[in-house]
Amino acid sequence: MYDSKTLIPSLKEFFNLHPIFSYRYFLGDAGFDSFDNYKYLFSKLGIIPIIPINPRNSKNLPQPTFNSDGIPTCPRDPSLKMSYDGIVREKGRATRIKWLCPMSKKVRLNGKTTYILQCDNPCTSSKCGRIFYTTLDIDFRKNTFFPRNSKKWSKLYEKRPIIEKSISLLKSSIAVDSFKLINTRSIKADVFLGAITQHIGLIITAKLGTFEHPLSLKKLLA
Structure with a gap:
């Protein structure tokens, strides 16, 4: 376990056991050099951290840039995605x-x-x-x-057209996909009547045992 990871939980346990103790400075070696440690010491505890810079964490290192998908790229070659x-x-x-x-x-x-x-x-x-x-x-x-355009991202995102198609079919079956009304009360009544019609269709479908076209009354009654 690295010092940079153990400092915060160790200090939390220490101050839970010794709540009246207070300190002005924290002196640690470069192993404690991390953004979270600085933030916790100064913002949460009011302790001034005295920690040398770890060269591996130095901002002097060339910084990755980001491609159009928000994925960081190699500092030496932006065409290579991390x-x-x-x-x-x-x-x-x-x-x-x-x-x-x-x-x-x-x-x-x-x-x-x-x-x-x-x-x-x-x-x-x-x-x-x-x-x-x-x-x-x-x-x-x-x-x-998840990174954009990664396998996980693409696998989840490919479901979006299916969802939109399902919503479109649902709206079409109760005739609310294109309104010709501007009065909100009339639109609300149309939605309720359409939903009632759909429920009646589903009840008939269940009674007849025909589940091939549950949203189409024409095909159901044909």
Whole structure:
């Protein structure tokens, strides 16, 4: 477990046990260098963090850009999309999306998860390549839970036309797909009458045991 991840839960437990204790400064090594730790120490506890910069977290590193789908790209080559590596949920930290260097692969070796980097011009000294996080609650529009146009995204999104078609058929069957009225009370009456008609059709369908065309009275009575 990394120091950057254990600090917040450790401090929460400490101050629950010792609520009258107060401190002005927190002195930690570079292992505690993370945005969430700074925010928690200063904003929640009023403690000034004294933590050296971790070179791996340095903003001096070339920053990924984003393509039209909101997916971060390689800092060296914007044509290479970073790989979606799941959602990171940790107690006391913001929910984040983890992105992996496009030239790095996540593999299992000897029962352990490790990364293999195959890049001739890496932008970081990390052996696993560049890892980048986007925080969901900073920009929900850009930082989508699933990457746009990913397999998961496409599988879910392809259901949209089916839903729209179902809604269209439902509106058509009760004749509310194109109104010729402008009076809202008349429109409301039409919707109610159409719904009643549809229910009658479904009752007849159930009685006759014919379920092929439950929304079409013409085909039902033919």
